[in-house]
Amino acid sequence: MQNQKLLKNIHKLSFKLFISTIFPITIVLTIAAILCINTVFSSTNNLIKQQLKVESDSSCTQILALLDQYLSLLSRESNNNCLQNYLRALTSDKTPKTTAYYTDVEKILNNISLAKPDVILFSWIADFDSQYGFSNSDANWSVDSKKWDIQKQPWYKNTTANDLPYITDIYNAPIQNLPVVSIIVPILDENTGTCLGVLGVNIKLNYIKKFISKNQQLSEMQNIIIDGNNKILSHPNDEYLDTNISDYLYSDVKTINNTEKNQELFSYSIENQKFLAIITDLPGYSWKVITTVPKNYSHSQIAPLAHNILIILIGCILVLFLVMMTISKRIASPLEKITAAAKEIAKGNYSFRISSSAKDEIGELARAVDTSIHALRHRALFDDLTQIYNEYALTTQIQTLFKENPTSFFAIIRFDIARFKLINDMFGETKGDALLQYIANILIDQVSPESAFGRLNNDVFCICRKYTTKDELVDFIDKLSLHIEAFPINFNLIPYFGICISVPSTVPSISILFDWSKLALNTIKGSTLTNYAFYDSTMRNQLLTEGKIEREMVKALKTKQFQVYLQPKCNIKSSEVVGAEALVRWIHPMDGFINPASFIPLFEKNGFIVRLDEYVWEETCRILREWLDKSYRAIPISINISRVHMFDPEFIKKLLHLIKTYQIPTHLLELEFTESVFVEDISQLYSIMNQLRENGFILAMDDFGSGYSSLNMLKEGPVDVIKIDREFLNDTVTTDNGKIVIRNTISMINQLHKGIVAEGVETKEQANFLLSVGCNIAQGFYYSKPISQLEFEKFAFHINT
Numbered sequence: 131m132q133n134q135k136l137l138k139n140i141h142k143l144s145f146k147l148f149i150s151t152i153f154p155i156t157i158v159l160t161i162a163a164i165l166c167i168n169t170v171f172s173s174t175n176n177l178i179k180q181q182l183k184v185e186s187d188s189s190c191t192q193i194l195a196l197l198d199q200y201l202s203l204l205s206r207e208s209n210n211n212c213l214q215n216y217l218r219a220l221t222s223d224k225t226p227k228t229t230a231y232y233t234d235v236e237k238i239l240n241n242i243s244l245a246k247p248d249v250i251l252f253s254w255i256a257d258f259d260s261q262y263g264f265s266n267s268d269a270n271w272s273v274d275s276k277k278w279d280i281q282k283q284p285w286y287k288n289t290t291a292n293d294l295p296y297i298t299d300i301y302n303a304p305i306q307n308l309p310v311v312s313i314i315v316p317i318l319d320e321n322t323g324t325c326l327g328v329l330g331v332n333i334k335l336n337y338i339k340k341f342i343s344k345n346q347q348l349s350e351m352q353n354i355i356i357d358g359n360n361k362i363l364s365h366p367n368d369e370y371l372d373t374n375i376s377d378y379l380y381s382d383v384k385t386i387n388n389t390e391k392n393q394e395l396f397s398y399s400i401e402n403q404k405f406l407a408i409i410t411d412l413p414g415y416s417w418k419v420i421t422t423v424p425k426n427y428s429h430s431q432i433a434p435l436a437h438n439i440l441i442i443l444i445g446c447i448l449v450l451f452l453v454m455m456t457i458s459k460r461i462a463s464p465l466e467k468i469t470a471a472a473k474e475i476a477k478g479n480y481s482f483r484i485s486s487s488a489k490d491e492i493g494e495l496a497r498a499v500d501t502s503i504h505a506l507r508h509r510a511l512f513d514d515l516t517q518i519y520n521e522y523a524l525t526t527q528i529q530t531l532f533k534e535n536p537t538s539f540f541a542i543i544r545f546d547i548a549r550f551k552l553i554n555d556m557f558g559e560t561k562g563d564a565l566l567q568y569i570a571n572i573l574i575d576q577v578s579p580e581s582a583f584g585r586l587n588n589d590v591f592c593i594c595r596k597y598t599t600k601d602e603l604v605d606f607i608d609k610l611s612l613h614i615e616a617f618p619i620n621f622n623l624i625p626y627f628g629i630c631i632s633v634p635s636t637v638p639s640i641s642i643l644f645d646w647s648k649l650a651l652n653t654i655k656g657s658t659l660t661n662y663a664f665y666d667s668t669m670r671n672q673l674l675t676e677g678k679i680e681r682e683m684v685k686a687l688k689t690k691q692f693q694v695y696l697q698p699k700c701n702i703k704s705s706e707v708v709g710a711e712a713l714v715r716w717i718h719p720m721d722g723f724i725n726p727a728s729f730i731p732l733f734e735k736n737g738f739i740v741r742l743d744e745y746v747w748e749e750t751c752r753i754l755r756e757w758l759d760k761s762y763r764a765i766p767i768s769i770n771i772s773r774v775h776m777f778d779p780e781f782i783k784k785l786l787h788l789i790k791t792y793q794i795p796t797h798l799l800e801l802e803f804t805e806s807v808f809v810e811d812i813s814q815l816y817s818i819m820n821q822l823r824e825n826g827f828i829l830a831m832d833d834f835g836s837g838y839s840s841l842n843m844l845k846e847g848p849v850d851v852i853k854i855d856r857e858f859l860n861d862t863v864t865t866d867n868g869k870i871v872i873r874n875t876i877s878m879i880n881q882l883h884k885g886i887v888a889e890g891v892e893t894k895e896q897a898n899f900l901l902s903v904g905c906n907i908a909q910g911f912y913y914s915k916p917i918s919q920l921e922f923e924k925f926a927f928h929i930n931t
Contacts, residue, residue: 159446178406178423179395182351186393186410186421189342189353193412193419196341197313200331201295203245204315207238208329213255213317217326220257239266242331251303251310251332255317256280258290258327285314285328293318293325297415299357300372303332309372311335311363335371338364351423358416375420397425515563516570519584521592525640527582528594532632535596540632541603543593544647547614548624548656550589557619565589565617572613592644600664603629607662626651627662649673679729682718683738687745692716694749695916696767698926699887699909702901707926709887710767711802711909712750713916714742740774744784751792751799753919758794762927768800768830773807776814782821796826802853804832819848830887834858835875844882852879856890856910873903880904 207213216231235255242253243266254265261280280286285298295315303310310332316325342353342364355364360375392411397404407422511523519527531540547553547565554562569591573583581595597603607627615623628651630643649672650665686692692714699709716724733739750767758764775781789796801822807815819829830851831843835858844852859872879886888900891910900908914925923929 179408182395182406182408182421182423183393185351185353186408186419189355189419189421190410190412192341193338193355193417194414196338197297197415200246200249200313200333201297201315203242204313204329204331205295207242208315208317210238211320213238213329214319214326217255217257217259217317218319220260220262235264236266239264242266249334249337251308251334253329253331255329256283256327258325285312285330289314289316289328290325297417299359299416300335300361300363309335309363311338311357335363336368339366339368351421354420354422356418356420363417513570513585516567516585518570518573519582521584521586524582524584524586524592524594527584528640528643531580531582531594537634538596539598539634540594541597542630542632542643542647543595543603543607543627544586544590544630544644544651545592545610545625545627546588546590546651548626553619553621556621561619562589565619565623568617569614572610576610576613586644592647604662611661624661626654626657628652628654628665629662630665645673646670675728676732679724679732680736680738683729683733686716686718687741691718692742692745693918694746694753695918696753696922697909697916698914698922699907700913702897702906702908705913707765708907709765709800710922710926711916712746712767712769714746715916734772734774737774739772740778743770743772743775746770747785747799748788751788751794754794754798755792757923762923764795764798765926766798766800766828768802770832771801771803771807773804776807776818782818782825785822785827786825797828800828800830800851802830802832803849816846816848823848823850830885833889844879844884849884851885851887853887853889853909854905859888859890859896869899869903876900876904 212231212234216235219230239253239255243250252265254263256263258280263280284301285296288296293316295313298312298314300309300311302308303312312330312332314328314330317327317329318324319326338355342355343366352366353364354362354366354375356375357363362370362373362375365371392413393408395406395408397406399405404425405422406425407420410419410421412419511519513520528540528542547569550562550565553565566585566589570585573591573593577583577593577595581593583591583593586592595606607629611625611627614625617623628647628649630647630650632643646665646669649669650663653669654660654663693716695713695715696710697713698707699711700706701708714726714730716726716729718724730739733742747769750769754767778784785799785801789799803815803819823829828851829849830853831847831849832853833855834844834852835855843849854872854875876886886905886907888896888905888908889910891897891900891908891912893912896910897908897912917925
């Protein structure tokens with residue numbers, strides 16, 4: 131079942147590999163195709179816009195040529211003396227036919243019309259003086275013998291004002307009442323230069339349409355011509371002639387941009403069909419040419435190309451799909467072998483190999499993974515230094531032993547070397563590593579094949595072996611100790627052993643057995659009487675107690691179950707209280723007073739001591755501030771500084787922050803450094819202590835005389851006060867030699883001008899002796915046990931509440 135799941139995961143991985151490769155490439159190809167189509171579409175649009183402009187410019191050129199042609203024809207005929215003579219002779223009291231030169235004028239008009247019969251509707255002449263007009267359209271001077279009323283004609287004012295040729299906007303001709311466009315030239319008196327009248331032709335509107343359409347470059351384009359009044363004088367559809375362009379075009383116009391000064395590009399819609407158009411001013415005239423093309427024309431141009439691009443894209447994706455399917459299968463095959471190898475390794479079968487005869491990169495990958503698996507297997511199971519099992523592999527081996535021997539009794543034996551760190555410091559890590567390798571070789575030689583052993587960490591080793599009696603285990607331990615102590619080094623090697631018995635009917639987890647053996651080992655660390663201990667119910671109860679403490683410690687801190695007690699420091703001669711030491715007490719709401727020995731070592735081990743210490747520091751500052759506010763005598767209180775605070779880069783800032791927050795003099799908060807602090811990096815410690823002294827703190831060394839570093843510190847350490855350890859005091863004042871030692875020690879401290887406080891003073895005899903040898907301040911049960919703030923105030927300040 132598990133194998134099927136692994137294979138399924140491999141197929142999923144293969145599919146993901148396939149998708150992760152083909153999907154991005156497909157996206158890239160698709161984007162490229164879209165960009166290509168978009169570029170082509172944009173280029174096509176630009177080309178169509180350019181074609182519109184070219185078509186519009188061409189139409190304007192052709193219209194101008196057409197108009198110029200008729201203007202030239204009329205201008206040439208207008209200079210005929212016959213026309214001038216006729217207009218001079220024509221008066222309001224004469225009919226046009228009776229006027230001299232009539233026949234000649236009629237011939238001229240007929241000749242003009244016949245010159246372009248498909249263009250010219252009719253030609254005519256008009257006299258400004260008599261207001262008569264004469265057309266060749268019906269051989270009559272006027273319709274129903276009426277005058278034209280020339281002054282009301284749309285071309286009259288412009289012609290009389292400028293005496294220049296003129297082309298009209300569309301209007302209804304006075305004879306046939308049809309919409310026309312007239313080309314008009316003035317007839318000037320050759321003697322006076324005054325305008326006698328005009329010669330004109332009426333152009334057929336449908337001819338302009340035919341003329342423009344005949345010369346179009348693209349059949350899809352249409353040309354519309356409008357006059358100065360926005361009336362249509364040329365349109366592909368004749369029903370729009372003589373209508374206002376705004377009724378036809380400007381209902382939905384969106385200007386795109388001005389291409390030139392006389393041109394404007396825009397779009398519009400008619401009956402849900404969209405058009406692109408360009409409007410061009412006809413130079414020298416009020417007319418405009420509008421050239422349009424349907425917007426879907428560009429789509430029809432690009433559609434075949436887009437279709438081809440899409441076909442190519444789909445073809446590329448299909449080919450890519452087939453190629454990637456083949457590649458993913460080749461990759462998945464060795465991956466399936468790797469999965470099978472992992473399954474075998476999980477079963478404990480480390481002989482499984484991944485074989486691949488392929489000589490390509492896939493084969494190289496399979497062989498590289500095969501090598502890596504076995505290298506990783508070794509690193510995962512064996513300790514790099516000693517080449518014996520590590521904790522993980524040892525745990526697995528022990529589980530196998532228990533499973534294969536369900537009725538056997540086993541012992542978990544955990545051991546390490548006393549002061550191993552000191553060996554590294556004194557002889558170097560190379561010597562320390564050699565010792566560990568030596569111990570591993572001893573285990574290989576001395577431990578039976580039916581057992582398991584390994585290195586857990588640092589100098590900690592563990593053995594799991596069958597046993598019949600405890601004496602058998604003791605003999606094994608003694609024999610093992612002798613072998614270890616034989617290591618060639620000028621150092622007293624002492625291995626300490628913690629033993630946990632496993633009963634077949636009640637086998638806990640391996641990790642719990644490790645913890646129990648460690649607990650047994652810790653009980654005899656440093657002992658000179660024995661180097662082994664068996665785990666028992668007392669130790670188990672200790673584990674349960676520690677577990678309960680760890681579960682409740684955070685809540686206890688938040689709810690102020692931890693209280694600061696003060697132990698007085700007294701002047702031996704006067705018994706006056708001259709100081710105090712802040713000590714923490716746990717007042718549990720259910721269990722009452724909890725001995726500090728039950729939780730302080732645990733907090734130092736799990737790191738909670740940092741939070742607890744900082745809580746005590748702040749409570750101490752609060753008490754000092756309260757005393758100052760009540761004008762009590764200023765008595766300094768010392769707080770304990772453990773070695774863990776030396777690793778806190780914010781340590782000094784935290785103390786200064788408390789001093790500033792509670793506004794208390796720095797010298798009232800004395801700092802006691804435990805003797806264990808001076809075992810660490812001395813240069814770093816002295817640097818921190820000097821910074822504290824520069825900020826006004828009084829520094830004390832606690833537990834003087836309890837360790838090997840005391841004299842070195844006394845000689846060089848930046849401390850102000852020495853606190854003599856209670857054990858040192860108790861062991862010396864009871865003998866003459868002891869008294870000599872402590873007398874001279876106190877004398878030496880005084881000569882170094884350092885303060886002295888004796889701890890653990892319990893009798894009057896001790897106090898008198900200390901006073902006689904030069905120690906003036908003492909602390910201990912002889913004066914007072916640690917007491918609450920209220921009780922201390924009564925004791926020190928004689929306050930009655």
